[in-house]
């Protein structure tokens with residue numbers, strides 16, 4: 001499955017995708033298995049698997065790609081993060097995905113994994129995602145995707161430069177963009193306008209991160225550079241920290257409103273960061289379906 005084919009075929013309907021990561025413990029693997037079976041009922045157009053930049057996590061990414069494709073029968077996009085990989089490693093990772101029948105690769109630079117004492121960025125690793133895209137485009141026939149940042153990437157020299165480098169990713173092979181999550185849709189709409197003005201023509205799909213817990217929301221927003229709007233911080237402040245159900249429901253309601261607005265603005269897809277959980281995403285999609293938006 002090539003994501004660009006899905007985007008072309010489903011012109012009348014947004015492409016729905018779910019992102020997963022390898023489970024780190026046996027208990028987490030059991031929970032992931034349950035989440036996968038529940039989420040299968042929502043019939044995503046494709047699912048995707050993040051790539052651990054640390055060598056110790058890489059094998060888990062392969063195993064999850066294989067399981068989702070061969071056992072769970074999903075359309076699967078595999079990710080590759082170049083930061084820890086020298087050219088030989090790149091080809092062995094890409095060959096392995098190719099042999100598994102993967103046709104779309106989402107290409108990112110990656111970040112050095114936190115808390116992995118053994119991780120060393122390889123001196124010959126590609127410095128930027130655009131270099132990685134060019135390397136893959138020259139040697140393989142994968143459909144390629146890349147990441148975009150509506151609020152700007154944290155290391156970017158400026159928002160303008162960030163878009164310049166996004167354009168370079170298009171020029172070096174990216175055929176679609178998945179955006180980092182945001183809580184203020186206006187950031188996404190402005191970003192798409194600026195990308196189009198800069199000559200970026202490929203589809204740009206918004207990423208949706210439902211609020212799962214307060215701790216996770218605050219920690220991820222720092223790492224990803226996502227602004228938490230007053231509506232979210234004030235709404236969460238009214239809920240007792242130990243009322244997990246109420247926090248989850250707040251997150252479901254907020255993300256449902258976000259998606260409703262995005263769909264009314266004609267987005268070509270919704271990409272859900274599931275954090276290996278099912279309940280929120282299913283609930284959001286059920287509401288949108290009941291309203292005839294999907």
Ligand SMILES: Cc1cc2nc3c(=O)[nH]c(=O)nc-3n(C[C@H](O)[C@H](O)[C@H](O)COP(=O)(O)OP(=O)(O)OC[C@H]3O[C@@H](n4cnc5c(N)ncnc54)[C@H](O)[C@@H]3O)c2cc1C
Nearest residue numbers: 050051081108109110111128129147153155156162165180
């Ligand atoms: C949808 C999505 C999925 C992700 N999945 C993963 C994952 O599976 N594994 C993982 O480790 N990480 C993942 N990430 C995080 C990602 O690796 C980080 O955000 C990383 O810091 C940047 O990756 P990139 O591919 O966007 O980098 P790049 O496009 O290389 O950009 C990195 C920074 O360098 C700047 N830049 C780019 N090109 C140049 C240039 N030529 N000269 C100077 N500056 C330049 C950019 O403005 C930006 O600030 C994901 C992010 C998103 C949005």
